[in-house]
Amino acid sequence: MGIKVDELSDHADETVEPERRTRADRLAADLADAILSGGFAAGARLDEHGLAERYGVSRTPVREALRQLAATGLIEMRPRRGAFVASITDDALSELFVAMGELEATCARLAALSMNPLERRRLESLHGSMAGMIERGEEEDYAEANRAFHHAIYAGAHNGVLLDIANSLRRRLDPFRQAQFRASGRLEKSHHEHDLVVRAILSGDCAGAHARMLDHVHSVEHAVGQLKTRAAPLR
Amino acid sequence: MGIKVDELSDHADETVEPERRTRADRLAADLADAILSGGFAAGARLDEHGLAERYGVSRTPVREALRQLAATGLIEMRPRRGAFVASITDDALSELFVAMGELEATCARLAALSMNPLERRRLESLHGSMAGMIERGEEEDYAEANRAFHHAIYAGAHNGVLLDIANSLRRRLDPFRQAQFRASGRLEKSHHEHDLVVRAILSGDCAGAHARMLDHVHSVEHAVGQLKTRAAPLR
DNA sequence: TTGAGCCATAGTGCATACAATTAGGCGAAA
DNA sequence: TTTCGCCTAATTGTATGCACTATGGCTCAA
Structure with missing residues (x-):
């Protein structure tokens, strides 16, 4: 079970590898950092198309990243209404x-x-x-x-x-x-x-x-x- | 295309509603049930294409459902190698x-x-x-x-x-x-x-x-x- | 016969096009 | 003036095609 640990640790231990992780994974990490460091206001809407353009990828990896973040509770997703930065009462x-x-x-x-x-x-x-x-x-x-x-x-x-x-x-x-x-x-x-x-x-x-x-x-x-x-x- | 809805026919709590939840959500629930009730063997590979065909949807909702399940620990996903039912040692x-x-x-x-x-x-x-x-x-x-x-x-x-x-x-x-x-x-x-x-x-x-x-x-x-x-x- | 390397195939990652739904604005009627 | 309803625009959900990677089998050499 010690393996699981460094799968989660997303630090720069990889050197030149032409992308071992998928874009969705890296996007999820980037978005999490951005949210936790205040880059997005609480309650802010996370527009799929906008994020895709901003990070230079298509909507598919964006959607997968959002799903991951939703699972951690960092954002909230409502069917057909989009994703929002979870605002903490x-x-x-x-x-x-x-x-x-x-x-x-x-x-x-x-x-x-x-x-x-x-x-x-x-x-x-x-x-x-x-x-x-x-x-x-x-x-x-x-x-x-x-x-x-x-x-x-x-x-x-x-x-x-x-x-x-x-x-x-x-x-x-x-x-x-x-x-x-x-x-x-x-x-x-x-x-x-x-x-x-x-x-x-x-x-x-x-x-x-x-x-x-x-x-x-x-x-x-x-x-x-x-x-x-x-x-x-x-x- | 919304006609062949009942391929996924599950619980009869929704009467006429033309899909409140998304296919990905229902798929995730269905797959979770199937796994927990032993429908898939531990360690079994969950092939995206096969699941899509089996449940009568495209690969996109299948992928999103798998991401959701991976977050709960019910399955494991390895980049470019697919999803597997989590086998518990x-x-x-x-x-x-x-x-x-x-x-x-x-x-x-x-x-x-x-x-x-x-x-x-x-x-x-x-x-x-x-x-x-x-x-x-x-x-x-x-x-x-x-x-x-x-x-x-x-x-x-x-x-x-x-x-x-x-x-x-x-x-x-x-x-x-x-x-x-x-x-x-x-x-x-x-x-x-x-x-x-x-x-x-x-x-x-x-x-x-x-x-x-x-x-x-x-x-x-x-x-x-x-x-x-x-x-x-x-x- | 065995091992290493190459190749074909299957399957995932990503992009894009299309469909469906929601929300907001506008207009008409009470 | 207000409210109800429709329509449009914006955005998410879904489908599908293409590209690239991994895996297993096959060939060739030792």
């Missing part, structure tokens, strides 16, 4: 955070039980390196390391199904998580919460790992909520 | 059960916290009615009620995201769950486990609900495992 966002929290807490619990010594050492080392980033104010690096941190815990659960679910939820929440890093003092608080999670996992305290991770995600949700009261949602 | 099946167990346990915990009095009463009543089915040996009815029972708990978590995830996992596991009902004494054991879950939920014991549901799913997995050692997997 406050309630839906809250449900997403609750689900994400439960999933992450579950992974943390399983990780406390299943991680092998190497995985535990790597998690500890990654967590340790993040302290320095905070001191040096390296927000970008911290955000990236944060992703790796959470991913390490998903992977530590040793369950491909949960890994896939967690990744897909995280992708949808990432834009919101990103924003809260800019709240003052948030990085320190986040790191402290991580610390509690790591200690619980390393000591094999599965109930503690569950509880601490739940706390952490709730805290992230709270920070996002605070942000939204001041500024408009970021997409 | 023992390891993958085990991972699915673990994930399903964690999801169900999470829903049970949340249900213990969130269910309103009406939902609690309905859950209790449904559970009560299942005892009679066992005594009367109504396996079919019990299987149906069992689905409703678990669904009620997912819904009781009051979280659409978790509900969707649980449903999609359940769909993939249902063929295996069905089989274990035929194991002797399994119905009684299942009902007893349900009883523990219901009591925990009704009394608001969220930790207990989590633990009891985890036990229950593990027990189901064990029963399926027992079955598989004797007979070949059912698809």
Whole structure:
């Protein structure tokens, strides 16, 4: 099941190959990036013909890409009425955070039980390196390391199904998580919460790992909520 | 051309309506049913042209239906090599059960916290009615009620995201769950486990609900495992 | 006889043309 | 003035044709 992982990872590991993946697949990835980075407004209509012209392909791969995205929940398709960027209501966002929290807490619990010594050492080392980033104010690096941190815990659960679910939820929440890093003092608080999670996992305290991770995600949700009261949602 | 509609003739819920859903959507549903009910062997190749001919449509809706199914994990698509019915290895099946167990346990915990009095009463009543089915040996009815029972708990978590995830996992596991009902004494054991879950939920014991549901799913997995050692997997 | 390379064939990826439906605007009637 | 209905334009759903890739069989050489 380890194979499945790098099928999903669409980074530039391919060098010159004259297109291994299909246009539809690459289009889906491109569109997902564009949507998640705010290139399309929430609720915006995704016109097949327009997208086809814009990306220089025919409507067929566009339609297939849209189907893929619809399956992830990133867009919504209504028969004969087209595709729209899924707009997240406050309630839906809250449900997403609750689900994400439960999933992450579950992974943390399983990780406390299943991680092998190497995985535990790597998690500890990654967590340790993040302290320095905070001191040096390296927000970008911290955000990236944060992703790796959470991913390490998903992977530590040793369950491909949960890994896939967690990744897909995280992708949808990432834009919101990103924003809260800019709240003052948030990085320190986040790191402290991580610390509690790591200690619980390393000591094999599965109930503690569950509880601490739940706390952490709730805290992230709270920070996002605070942000939204001041500024408009970021997409 | 819209005349030869009933090649796809499925359920008679639509009376005269000239197609509300698209062909691709109905095809996806039909194919999912066919696969889950064993109409296609595991690992079988799903030839686009053949399916198109068989269902009396062109390749385009077939392709879109296949994309949809691929997103649910029911089939696997490899670029330029076609679609195959996803074959489940023992390891993958085990991972699915673990994930399903964690999801169900999470829903049970949340249900213990969130269910309103009406939902609690309905859950209790449904559970009560299942005892009679066992005594009367109504396996079919019990299987149906069992689905409703678990669904009620997912819904009781009051979280659409978790509900969707649980449903999609359940769909993939249902063929295996069905089989274990035929194991002797399994119905009684299942009902007893349900009883523990219901009591925990009704009394608001969220930790207990989590633990009891985890036990229950593990027990189901064990029963399926027992079955598989004797007979070949059912698809 | 066995292995490697070539070729034919089948099947997917993509493009494009056509059909059908929806939505919005316009006009007529009450 | 308002409302109902029709018509048109825009857009999605479906069909089909072509091109390119992968796979299996066949040939030729060792």
